[in-house]
Amino acid sequence: MANAAVFRTCPATGLKIHRPAEALIKANAVTAVVFLAVGGFFGLLVALTRWPAVHLLPADWFYLALTAHGLDVLLVWIIFFEIAILYFASAILLNSRLAAPKLAWVGFALMLAGAVITNVAVLQGGSSVMFTSYVPMKAAPHFYLGVILFAVGALIGCGIFFGTLVIARQERTYKGSIPLVTFGALTAAIIAVFTIASGAIILIPTLLWSIGLVSYIDPLMYKTVWWAMGHSSQQINVSAHVAVWYAIAAIVVGAKPLSEKVSRMAFLMYILFLQLASAHHLLVEPGISSEWKIFNTSYAMYLAVLGSMIHGMTVPGSIEAAQRKKGYTNGLFGWLAKAPWSNPAFAGMFMSLVLFGFLGGISGVVLGTEQINLIMHNTLYVPGHFHATVVAGTTLAFMAVTYLLVPLIFQRELVLKKVAQWQPYVFAVGVSGISLFMMGAGTLGVARRHWDIGFADSLLSFDYPATAFLMMGLNGLAAILAALGGLMYIVVVVGSILFGKRIGEQPAERPAPVPTEAAAVGAYGSAETLSIPGTVVLVGVFFTAFVLYYFVNWKYLSEVWPLQ
C-alpha cells in the first residue's frame, strides 16, 4: 500500500512518514513558535513592570499584557505544539497515514482564526480579564468567541488522533501495543477531550452573557467549571511533555522504558485521577464542602502524583540503563557525566525533567494541600510554581524536541549550532530564576496579578519587607535571561527552517535503511534491567528535599496561624 508519493522513509528511525501528516506537523509547530515569541515578549513586559525599580508599563497596559501573555503562551503556543505532537505520535510513530488530513486543516484554520480573534480582542483593550476571564468581569464577545473557535479546532485535532489510532490498528501498521510515546500522547488526548468539553460548557454561556442573551452567570459555578478546563489543560501538558521525555530519551540515547507495564500504569493514573486536581483552584471558595475539596485534591491527586513520580524515576532510569549498556559504567554517575550534554535536545529534556520535579512538583504538592495552601493562596508563589511546571517543564521539553523535529520532519540541519547548544541552559537558568524568585516573593505575601507593590497612590498603604522588593528585582533580571533563552530558540528554529541545509531524502520504495538505535521510539519493549543505582540516589535526594520542604511549610503555617 505504501505509496512513494505519499510516504517517505525516515533515515534515522526507519519510520514511514506520511507527507500530509508531515505538512500538518510543520504548520502546527511553526504557528506554535510564532505565538511563543509574541507571548514571551508580553511575559518580559509583565516581569519588567513588576520590577519596582523599572515599573515599565502603566496599569492598564500591564493587565492587557498579562492577559495576552497568559493566553498566547499557555493556550496558543502549547496547544498548537501539542497538536503537532499528537499527529507525530499517531501517524509517524505508528507508520500510518493520518486520518482525514483535510479535516485536520480545518481544525488548524479554526485554531489559528480563534487565536488571532482573541488576540485582537485583547489588544483592542476592552478585554483585560486575564486568561481566566472570571465573571463578572466581562470581555468583548469576540474574546470568548476566539477561545471557543480555538477549542473546537483543537477538539478536531484530538478526533484526528483517535481516528489515526483506529486506522493504524485496522491497517496493521504496527505490531502489538502502541509505543509508549504514543500511549503518552493518547493520555494527553483523552484529558484534552474532557478539558475542551468543560470549556465549551462554561464559555458558550459566557459568550451569550457578554452579548446580553443570558442575564447572569454565577461566579462560583463559573470558577468550578472553568477550572475543569483550566487545570486539566495543564495535565494535557504534563502528559504530553512526559511523552516527549520518553521520545527524546529513545531517539537520542536509544533508551527503552525500564518497564512498559509500569510506565503505562503511571499514564493510566493520569487518565483516571489527574483531572480531579482541578479542585486545588477552589480550595478557599466558600460554598463547596471540604469533602469535595479534600477528596479531589488529596486522595485522588496523590494517585496522580504517584504517576508523575514513576515517570520521574523511569525516564532517567531508562537513560541510565541505556548508557550503562553502552559501557558508561563508571561509578554512580558516570552514565550521566557521559550523557550527550552538548546535544540541545538531550540537555533540554533532562533539565526539563529535573526542574519539573524539584521546582514544579514539590511546590505543586505544597500548594495543593488545603491547609498549607492558605499561606500562599493567590500570591506570586502560584505563578512561581507554574512557571516551573509549564515553562521549565513543558516549554523546555517542547523546545528540546524541536531540535529533533527540525532534522526529522523539516529535513533541515540546525543553523547556529553553538547558539542551539547554549539555548537550553540559558533558558533553564532564566526560568528557574523567575520561578524561584516569584515563589520567594509569594512566600513573603506579594500578590499575583498586581501592578504596584509599592501602593504609591492607594488610600490604604501597606509595606512589604525589603526582601520582597529585592525578589522582584531579581525576578526581573531572571526574566531578561529567560527571554534571551526564548529568543535564541526562536532564532535557531526559524533560521534553520528557512536557511538550514537541506537533508537528503529517502524515497519510500527503496529498501528501508538500517534503523539506528533511535528506532526505539517507535517500538514496544522494556529495557529489562533494574540496575540503575544512580537514578535511585537521585530519587532519594528528591524525596528528602520533598519531605523537608513539605514539613517546613507546615511549621510555617503553625507560626502564621498559631493554635493554642
Add this chain to the structure above:
Amino acid sequence: MSDTENPGVESSQADDGNEPIPFWQNVLDNPFLLLFLGVTIPTVLYVIWGVMEIVTIPLAK
C-alpha cells in the same frame, strides 16, 4: 508465524500466540475504554458533585 495463523489476535503475542492477553494489557490497548473512563470519572467526581453542592447552597433571605 502465528501472526498469519490467527489473524484476530494481537501480534505482540506472535511468538506465543495462544497465551491469553493479560487483563490490564487489554484495558490499556483499548483507547476508547480509556477515553470513557478519563471523561466519566472527573465529570462525576469533580463537575457533577461540585455543581450539585453549588446549586444546593440555600438562598440568602
